[in-house]
Amino acid sequence: MTAAMVRVEGLCKRFSVPRREAGLRAALRALVRREYRVVEAVRDLEFSLAPGERVGFLGPNGAGKTTTLKMLAGLIVPSAGQVEVAGFTPSERRPEFLRRVSLVMGQKRQLSWDLPAIDNFEFNRVVYEIDPAHYKRRLEELTALLDVGEVMRRPVRQLSLGERMKCELVAALLHGPQVLFLDEPTIGLDVSMQLGIREFIRRYNAEHGATVILTSHYMEDVAALCPRILVIDGGRLRFDGSIEALRRQIRPLRRVSVRAAALPDDPTAMGRVVLREGGRLVLDVAPERVPEVVGALVALPEAQDLAVQDAPLEEVMRALFGREEAAEIG
Numbered sequence: 312m313t314a315a316m317v318r319v320e321g322l323c324k325r326f327s328v329p330r331r332e333a334g335l336r337a338a339l340r341a342l343v344r345r346e347y348r349v350v351e352a353v354r355d356l357e358f359s360l361a362p363g364e365r366v367g368f369l370g371p372n373g374a375g376k377t378t379t380l381k382m383l384a385g386l387i388v389p390s391a392g393q394v395e396v397a398g399f400t401p402s403e404r405r406p407e408f409l410r411r412v413s414l415v416m417g418q419k420r421q422l423s424w425d426l427p428a429i430d431n432f433e434f435n436r437v438v439y440e441i442d443p444a445h446y447k448r449r450l451e452e453l454t455a456l457l458d459v460g461e462v463m464r465r466p467v468r469q470l471s472l473g474e475r476m477k478c479e480l481v482a483a484l485l486h487g488p489q490v491l492f493l494d495e496p497t498i499g500l501d502v503s504m505q506l507g508i509r510e511f512i513r514r515y516n517a518e519h520g521a522t523v524i525l526t527s528h529y530m531e532d533v534a535a536l537c538p539r540i541l542v543i544d545g546g547r548l549r550f551d552g553s554i555e556a557l558r559r560q561i562r563p564l565r566r567v568s569v570r571a572a573a574l575p576d577d578p579t580a581m582g583r584v585v586l587r588e589g590g591r592l593v594l595d596v597a598p599e600r601v602p603e604v605v606g607a608l609v610a611l612p613e614a615q616d617l618a619v620q621d622a623p624l625e626e627v628m629r630a631l632f633g634r635e636e637a638a639e640i641g
């Protein structure tokens with residue numbers, strides 16, 4: 312069996328935050344005696360990742376995803392539990408550890424604003440003590456793949472969000488990390504740029520065998536890139552497996568839709584009616600009944616646009632986090 316690249320056991324992070332009450336009196340009292348409350352951002356997490364795995368963290372705002380990534384990358388120290396990444400304890404921040412990992416945060420700029428990206432890259436070469444020949448090869452490879460040959464010579468402040476993100480990725484990968492932490496790498500980017508970054512991450516993972524851990528609010532990023540997902544809510548691990556397994560567990564029904572000149576009198580016998588409007592019928596049907604229902608629907612007069620789909624991922628998430636709204640039809 313291969314040794315785990317990332318191993319997390321009983322991981323917890325608690326933050327102490329000042330309690331703030333409204334009103335002048337409370338503000339004055341706080342000057343003398345400040346009261347604190349404890350936020351349990353991460354509670355008792357347990358998982359391990361093999362080398363080369365691509366894993367997505369999913370969860371609502373404030374679930375604890377970024378806090379977990381920061382502990383894995385060694386930026387903050389756990390309150391309790393064990394973390395091991397590439398055989399190191401991240402919070403010790405040993406140089407050998409830092410050379411093996413990289414953290415990219417879509418919402419935080421790591422490149423220096425006034426310098427061209429290429430100067431930032433050169434700075435990283437020195438900091439990470441990258442061999443010059445190796446550096447040259449990697450720089451050529453990464454800048455060609457991400458198409459930033461010209462862009463990297465302009466001061467970072469002049470770059471568009473997408474151009475800057477690509478340069479952030481080059482900077483993060485020049486030292487050839489074995490583990491890549493990506494926190495919202497496509498946030499705010501247009502669809503074609505999102506696809507480009509996604510494709511690049513997939514290629515990097517395939518060619519270098521790096522372990523990739525990704526958080527994204529774009530379900531599509533996670534669905535397209537990560538065969539395995541960890542769902543975190545309220546700091547706890549709620550699910551660990553494939554998106555398909557999650558979908559089967561949360562939303563086992565399949566969505567069948569059709570358009571016809573006349574609809575059945577009682578479609579409730581086939582499944583749960585999501586929509587019945589004009590000549591259009593949308594049903595949620597148990598998987599074992601799909602062939603029979605499809606058979607009945609194709610036989611309807613002038614049947615067309617027959618489709619069988621899984622529940623949309625967004626809907627699966629809403630159901631999982633108990634914030635279900637009226638079902639939407641995709």
Ligand SMILES: Nc1ncnc2c1ncn2[C@@H]1O[C@H](COP(=O)(O)OP(=O)(O)OP(=O)(O)O)[C@@H](O)[C@H]1O
Binds near residue numbers: 350352372375378
């Ligand atoms: N430095 C900090 N001090 C105090 N509380 C914090 C700190 N960092 C995070 N928290 C709290 O810990 C909880 C988890 O935050 P975290 O940023 O990990 O969530 P997240 O899952 O990444 O959310 P989002 O999707 O909104 O980025 C939140 O309640 C947050 O307010």
